[in-house]
Amino acid sequence: IVEGTTKVSVPVPPPDATFPPSAAPVFYNPEMELNRDINVAATAVFVERLLSRKELLREEVRYVDAFSASGIRGLRIAGEVGIHATMNDWSPEAFELIKENIKINGLEEQTQVTRKSANVLLHEQKFHIVDIDPFGTPAPFLDAASTSVRGMLSVTATDTAPLCGAHLKAGIRKYAAVPLNTEYHSEMGLRILLGACARELAKHEKGMLPLLSHVTRHYVRTYLEVLPGTKQTDRTLKSIGFSIHCPKCGFRGPVYGLAVHIEKECPVCGAFTQIAGPLWLGPFREQAFCDEVISELEVHPLNTKDKAKKLITLCRDELDIPMFYDQHVICKELGASATGIEILIEALKAQGFEASRTHFSGTSFRTDAPITEIKEIIRAL
Ligand code: SAM
Structure with missing residues (x-):
């Protein structure tokens, strides 16, 4: 070889x-x-x-x-x-x-x-x-x-x-x-x-x-x-810290530090969140x-x-924002059809947010836009 x-x-x-x-x-x-x-x-x-x-x-x-x-x-x-x-x-x-x-x-x-x-x-x-x-x-x-x-x-x-x-x-x-x-x-x-x-x-x-x-x-x-x-x-x-995930609305967010009080309710939709870490x-x-x-x-x-x-x-x-979103997962939830990933990234940027692709998969992206805004933008595409 x-x-x-x-x-x-x-x-x-x-x-x-x-x-x-x-x-x-x-x-x-x-x-x-x-x-x-x-x-x-x-x-x-x-x-x-x-x-x-x-x-x-x-x-x-x-x-x-x-x-x-x-x-x-x-x-x-x-x-x-x-x-x-x-x-x-x-x-x-x-x-x-x-x-x-x-x-x-x-x-x-x-x-x-x-x-x-x-x-x-x-x-x-x-x-x-x-x-x-x-x-x-x-x-x-x-x-x-x-x-x-x-x-x-x-x-x-x-x-x-x-x-x-x-x-x-x-x-x-x-x-x-x-x-x-x-x-x-x-x-x-x-x-x-x-x-x-x-x-x-x-x-x-x-x-x-x-x-x-x-x-x-x-x-x-x-x-x-x-x-x-x-x-x-x-x-x-x-x-090092933890990562919160809401299984209902898709909200995700970091919690820095090893000794932290972790919010159990999703700040967006109020559902119970899941917690990963330390990571x-x-x-x-x-x-x-x-x-x-x-x-x-x-x-x-x-x-x-x-x-x-x-x-x-x-x-x-890639932006330094944990964790990435998957365009197809959000589109499926909304019943929307997926555009090319670059179109979505440009649309997020046009609304004044930061956005990038990731090396993890072709349908993934990172952004500082809140999940509610991401969904609005995807619906409008
Ligand atoms: N680095 C190699 C490459 O790039 O081709 C592949 C290594 S292979 C995944 C793992 C190797 O580790 C095996 O040859 C196995 O015999 C050896 N190995 C497993 N446990 C070990 C240990 N505790 N100490 C030393 N060698 C070990």
Whole structure:
């Protein structure tokens, strides 16, 4: 398999295989190429930021791919970003395959391979960039990752059903938070994950600044700059709170802070509201970082370049207002037919409101317009 400029040997299932990639002797999922392509660009941008502080030399920067499988993620960072990468996997088959793949790429000098429980490795060694890409939930590894990380924490979660509220009890068990399964469940999942990361880091007196986050069909991915110290931690926790949702009229609203009095009645229609959280209410990406990643994508030969650029551009241009609305859900309630999303966004702007698309889906939008105004505008279209 070739991704970017990295070549790896992976076990290829027969074309008629009925088992998922996770059942192969060593895991490789071609659907994650977009995730890994963005990882190369985002890590390269973060490394440049680290180096610009003049505290480190490039050869001193340490990246860990703590759940490495074939080694492809870490090898791409070593070869395509040009920094040292540690690749870890507790499976003996994966350990042997990583060593073979290092040789194929001639990257012996700038890599290290370990065969440990990820939590043990992360408690033993400090890394500037910690990348957590396990099967399913990252929750059992966030504590050790928070201990180890010195610069950026990159996390993939594929347990979208618990995160998004579809498997409510599993979500509560893993993330110590209540998710709500609404039409904006994908954003709910991202904010529940970010909230959990912020609280894990806070235990170690580390704050965070989300640099880039995206949700695709089956996973959530986030890149968090980690900022040490009590001041940064306290600042970070100000972005944690709850989210109120009215199932009757569709009102939604943030409630900042962990110790809050939560209104039970919907301020718009008076119905009982539902409450999700604790979760992250702050921005989930930094616009300047997105700009730099888009430029960085240009300079790498990547199979998913166009898709990655489109995704990050949408992400950059979203308003910082939680949670998004779905045009089709509101149209269905009103018995109205849906226009193109851009027409709706222009109509909201024409009434003096802010409005944007989101990267979550083609029918979603954000606005500061109250739900009653949104419905009026949709009716009038
Ligand atoms: N990062 C890889 C990629 O981009 O192709 C995919 C990693 S795969 C989803 C998860 C890997 O983590 C598997 O190879 C599995 O053997 C390994 N693993 C699972 N739990 C682990 C643990 N606690 N410590 C170390 N490795 C673990």
